Amino acid sequence: MKIAYARVSTDKQELHRQLDALEKVGYDKLIQEKFTGTQKKRAGLDTLFNSVRSGDTVIIESISRLGRKTLDILSTVEELKEQGVEVVSLKENLDTSTPTGQAMFQMMAVIAQLERDLTVQRVNEGLASAKARGVKLGRPTMDKQKVKDALGLYDSGRYSVKDIIRITGISQGSLYRKIKEREYKQLLSDIKDRVKETED
Incomplete structure (x- = not known):
């Protein structure tokens, strides 16, 4: 089945342009x-x-x-492909069922990694500059065991985020950040494995 998906960012915008393009290629x-x-x-x-x-x-x-973010797009496409669903983007002429489309998808993964690395670099440079000026920096170091326990409780599916925070003492922001970091690492690992399989 061909499923067309259209979205605009605000209620004031209209979907007409997207719908016209989608109707030209047809959908179910x-x-x-x-x-x-x-x-x-x-x-x-x-x-x-x-x-x-x-x-x-x-x-x-x-x-x-x-x-809007490369990593979010990459994650969505990857999740669809895990369900056996291909993605076709008309403007970019991207079709994940073709070798060219798969190559473009892998390039997106590289770009996402680059964006993350540049962000980390800018943060580190800012911290180094502030430290050189004598500014006290940093939040308390998170207990690795607490993080491990929190992720374990989260994976069990038997505890709410509120319960996990209360039990482990980890903050909500830290918990969500660690979950996101883990998902990101797993996503990159899966992509690397697929690239390796293609090369073999």
Whole structure:
């Protein structure tokens, strides 16, 4: 099944341009939404993931319709592919079912890593500069065992975030950050494995 997905960032924007492009190539089902790409909870994407089945193809007018950050887009495409779903982006002429599309997807992973590395570099340079000026820096070092325990409770699926915070003493921000870091590392590892399999 071909599933078209359209999104705009605000209620004031219209979907006409995207819908026109999608109608030209044709689709079996249309999912549309008006939400900002920075929102974590997006009804349209939830509907999309609940609607797709292995063998389906998701068609979008532009890859930016899946999010504003490269890592978010990469994560969404990877999650769809894990379900056996391919992605076609009309503007970028990207089709993840083709060798060229797969190569472009892998390049996105490299760009996402570069963005993260540059961010870390800028933060480290800022910290070094502040330290040189005698500014006291840093938050208390997180207890590695607490982090491990918190992630274990989270993975069990039997505890709410509020319960995990109360039991372990780890902050909500730290918990979410560690979960995101773990997902990111796993995603990059999976991509590297796929690249290696392709080379072999």
